[in-house]
Amino acid sequence: MTDSISYDILIIGSGIAGLRAAISAVSVDSKLRIAVISKVQVMRSHSVSAEGGTAAVIFEEEGDNQESHIYDTIKGSDFLADQDVAEKLVRSMPFEIYQLDHWGMPWSRRKESGRIDQRWFGGYSFPRATYAQDKVGFFEMQTLYDTCLKHDNIHFYNEWFCTSILTGDGNHSGKNSNNNFRGVTAIEMKSGNFFKIKAPAGIICTGGAGRIYSFSTYAYSSTPDGLDMAYRAGLALKDMEFVQFHPxxxxxxxxxxxxxxxxxxxxxxxxxxxxxxxxxxxxxxxxxxxxxxxxxxxxxxxxxxxxxxxxxxxxxxxxxxxxxxxxxxxxxxxxxxxxxxxxxxxxxxxxxxxxxxCHYMMGGIHTNIDGATEMKGLWAAGEAACNSTHGANRLGANSTGECLVWGKITGELAAHYALNHKSDSLEISEHQVLEEEKRIYDGIFRGNGQINPYEARKELTDTMDAKAHVFRNEKDLAEGLKKVREIKVSTWKHVDDHAREYNTNFINVMELDSMIRTAEVVLIGALNRHETRGAHAMKEYPKRDDINFLKHTLAYYTASGISADRDNINNEDGSKMGWFPVTFTRYTPVERHY
Ligand SMILES: Cc1cc2nc3c(=O)[nH]c(=O)nc-3n(C[C@H](O)[C@H](O)[C@H](O)COP(=O)(O)OP(=O)(O)OC[C@H]3O[C@@H](n4cnc5c(N)ncnc54)[C@H](O)[C@@H]3O)c2cc1C
Incomplete structure (x- = not known):
């Protein structure tokens, strides 16, 4: 029988989004029991490496204004951002800057006035990146973590690796659907023990997937485990073809x-x-x-x-x-x-x-403007989420902002939901847990094979560098997809080190499992988008095509191998593509000039 732990809210990920969500949830009701689960120590989360700044309009008296920040963000997105979402980011950001200030954030300041300073960033009409020397992420993380530590009911599970989302019946709604969040399965890395951690509400804040490329600015731990957990649980990944390459x-x-x-x-x-x-x-x-x-x-x-x-x-x-x-x-x-x-x-x-x-994933787990996923009781925030703030291209300094704004929003919503569903039965079918144990222990830990998983990982990330870079073409993308699928069905699923404690070999192979499926989604999305928009530049289709492609892609996991692309050589599992409309408010797409 798998060990079991229960909470009111599970936050998976302890970067800027996860920590901001925890503080927000606790401020709704200080009695809520909140677990923040992270596969690394809090201050090793990738967010600590954010360097340049966090965008917000705070100098209106000097000529800046929110309308301009909203438009810059939408223009930067090549008009694929949901316009109401971009507006929400901009309107919420000034509060977040001052909130961090009050919690102790050492913003860089102007010498003459002592006021918080801002610097220029690309794509903006005004210098609005609020900074702390060139270590903004480190100081934001330290400030948020210090604030979390003031609350006894935020519990940190550091070096716990989540492997799947558990679901259950929606008995509160009267419907018998299996589409309700009930918790996660996780491996405590210190002991190697496998747990189910139950809660009526959850927030996925597992960050971006930039380690699917070899040449990457991301932390080595930035693998798409969280995206893949959601994908395997039946949730859509949105706009995954849009990968940002920082100059x-x-x-x-x-x-x-x-x-x-x-x-x-x-x-x-x-x-x-x-x-x-x-x-x-x-x-x-x-x-x-x-x-x-x-x-x-x-x-x-x-x-x-x-x-x-x-x-x-x-x-x-x-x-x-x-x-x-x-x-x-x-x-x-x-x-x-x-x-x-x-x-x-x-x-x-x-x-x-x-x-x-490779620097940022505009795509992620499909959410609405409030960060709600397609599963009841589950939200996503930060880089793991795609609420469509950034569309086809993010402006620098808008990501830490997104983490703060949607950390706050989802933390509050999850807290209210948890208070209203405390009495829900959190019964989880043992079958679900056993299936997951089988997948990871029989399928990976005790697996056999000749292919060295580290070499497979390198081959995968080199393939992404070579075939899905700044300029793309159909031939390269199709070859990349073929290669990824060859890796997928090769015998990499095994672990040489069978120690229980701190088995990083096992964790690396688990990460590779999620990287392969996610890389496949990036390539399929790219093959299906016959235009050049934002970060997706196709040699055959050098122009933006608003008539046919002013819409988001959605990718759903399918075990049956149904695939929307033309070259489905895979027969193990695959991805089913769909489309989703962009929300417009008052900005008409025009050709971009800088
Ligand atoms: C070098 C660099 C500099 C940047 N500079 C800026 C900047 O100046 N301004 C800006 O706006 N943006 C910047 N960005 C982007 C920004 O830093 C990130 O988008 C943002 O920090 C992501 O935060 P997050 O909270 O979503 O996730 P992360 O900080 O990536 O945290 C992810 C968390 O999820 C946990 N996790 C992942 N998988 C699992 C699992 N299976 N089980 C348990 N836990 C898991 C991790 O342990 C971690 O705690 C930069 C990015 C890079 C790469």
Missing amino acids: TGILPSGILITEGARGEGGYLINNQGERFMKKYAPKSLELASRDVVSRAMMKEIEEGRGFKHETGVHCLKIDLTHLGAERIRERLGGIREIGIKFSGIDIINEPIEIRPV
Whole structure:
């Protein structure tokens, strides 16, 4: 019999979204019992690495206004954002900045007035990225975590790996549906024991999936386990083809040089010493939106105006030398240290080599404007969710904002729901739990095979780098899908280390399982979208097509192998594609110019 734990609310993930949700839930009723479950220690959650800033309108008296932030976000999204959602983000953000301030956030301030300072970021009409040197995520996380620790009823389950969503009957609604959240299954990594953790309400805050690419700014733990749990439970993944490539990842590691570096005045240069962005975005130059800048960079490289890095990869450079040592030390100290340690270059003295790098997933678990998923009692927030704030391309500094806003919203909603459903029976069929045990212990832990799972993981992520990058084409995408499916049916599902305690080998293979299914969804989505929109640039379809594709993609898991793409060689399981309308309020799509 599997060990069982019960709570009122389960929050899966302890990044900015998860911590903000916990504080929000506890503020509804301080007696609610809340569990925050995380596969890493809280302060190792990927959010700590956010660098440049969090966007909000706080200087209206200096000419900024919320209408402009809303429009910038929608224009940045290439008009695929749900317009009511973008508006909700913008209207909620000023409160979040001051709320963090009151909880102790050390925002960078103006010397003269002592007021919170803001810097430029790409795609904005006003400098509205609120920052804390170049370590905004670290300080936001520390502030939120400190605040959580003031509440005895927020319990942290660090280094617990969730594996599936448990569902049950909707006895409160009178209907006998199996579409109600009842909890999760999880492995306590310290002991290796398997648990069911029950609750009437849950929030998935498991972050992005950027480790499905090799060259990536994400933490090594940013794998799509949470997305895949939802997908396997029958929930849709939305807009997964939209993967953001940030213009400035250093070589060879992929670690990020924040957009704040261009916000502070950094130049992008090619091998002619030319600030090439003037050809692609004459008004905004380096501060055009990320999709525009990354495409321009790849074009420069393809046309032979890149530098050859010592690893053989072609790249461009970012030049910050003209900013001066004092400004760099004060505002960009973190990336200076990163440059010295990981590329051997001091940005005070010389330009540093950079290349577009996988950085953000616009897609995620399909939710409505309040973060509610298609399952009763279950919400999703932060990068794991796709409430359609960012559409086809996110503006920098809007993601930490999204985590804060929808952490707060979903925390409150889950708290009210839990209070109203406390008396619900949380009976979970043992069959469900046994099936999950079978899937992971018989299917993976005790599996057999010749293929080394670490090599399979590398092959998968290299395939994504090669076949689904900034510029895409049908041939590459189809080849990528074929490769991913070959990996899927090969014999990688086994674990050499059979220790119970801290078995990271087992966890790595579990992560690979979710990466394969998610990579497949990204590729199928991309193959089905015959246009260029935001971060999805197709060579065969270089224009945006609002007549046929101004809509979201939805991917549903199917065990039967039904597939919407033309090249379904897989017979194990697959993805069924659907479409979902975009919400418009008052902004008509136009051609974008920066
Ligand atoms: C280098 C970098 C810099 C960035 N800078 C900025 C910036 O300046 N401004 C901005 O707005 N955005 C920035 N972003 C984006 C932003 O940081 C992220 O989108 C955001 O922090 C995601 O937060 P989150 O709470 O959704 O998830 P995360 O912080 O990714 O946390 C995910 C959590 O889920 C847990 N988890 C995952 N799977 C499981 C599982 N199976 N079981 C249990 N727990 C699990 C993890 O342990 C973790 O606690 C940056 C991104 C990168 C990569």
